[in-house]
Amino acid sequence: MKIGELSQATGVDVETIRYYEKSGLLPAPARQANGYREYGASHLERLAFVRHCRALDLPLAEVQRLLDFVDQPGGDCGDIDQLIDGQLARVRARLTSLQALERQLSTLRARCDSRHELHPCGILAELVSAAHGEACVCHGAGL
Amino acid sequence: MKIGELSQATGVDVETIRYYEKSGLLPAPARQANGYREYGASHLERLAFVRHCRALDLPLAEVQRLLDFVDQPGGDCGDIDQLIDGQLARVRARLTSLQALERQLSTLRARCDSRHELHPCGILAELVSAAHGEACVCHGAGL
């Protein structure tokens, strides 16, 4: 299987596959006589694994750790739990912060709906007043 | 005001202030005889504005656009609306995707609570089976 075929099969971009190889996530495959990379079923499986972990937004370093577990079973399963727990905690923290951000932007957006021509833009006014340390609709008193 | 004082006053790191200057978000300030940057009230205000926009997670390029509006009032307010709407849309899209991710990770996490010693880790088994294209607890059938 050439790199383009592997790319087709997994939905991972050719450049990204080479990048994973360079990063050590994928083992360097054998080469054909012309220097082209030659992939087999094991590469396909490993790349699918990586892609699945990335879909869970795990950093590449953690994907690497999981791959080590796969390669060398019998490790402490608690480590895997912790890894997933850590990711879950990161995702939940980000979720909370994004929810706050969404409220802030919504409130700010409500300040202006583009049907004023004489008085200045409410959004801009809000943002500027925040620069003075005043309470703003998006962040309340102070920043 | 020296750069360290501006940093204290705004909570923006010294290096970041220099970075903003290099990026064109902050005008180059006057220099003291010794070459140190000399900031005034207008810089403080502008930096606070930038910081506020960044707290809304607006990309620097969009902060720049907003600054252009501030510098040159009378522009089309609809553009500002669109800018905020665009950000809101990005945030909401990310929110939706993070919520799905949270569900996936929770489900995956439930597969293993580290009190098994004989049978292999359920999380790892899930991730591996996903590499075979089988249905997985996190993403359902296929990826």
Place this chain on the structure above:
DNA sequence: TACAAACCCTGTACCTACTACGGAGTCAAG
């Protein structure tokens, strides 16, 4: 058979928004 399109190779630069140096000059306190 000839030619062009599509593929593959390596290496490097670019992206965001910073952060972290390295090496040097400057300033205030003790």
Place this chain on the structure above:
DNA sequence: CTTGACTCCGTAGTAGGTACAGGGTTTGTA
């Protein structure tokens, strides 16, 4: 007079790719 904190500039590094540039190879078609 030294020590530490501050400032300067320029470069490199971060994550996770993406996008060339400049070359070789293979494949399809006329």
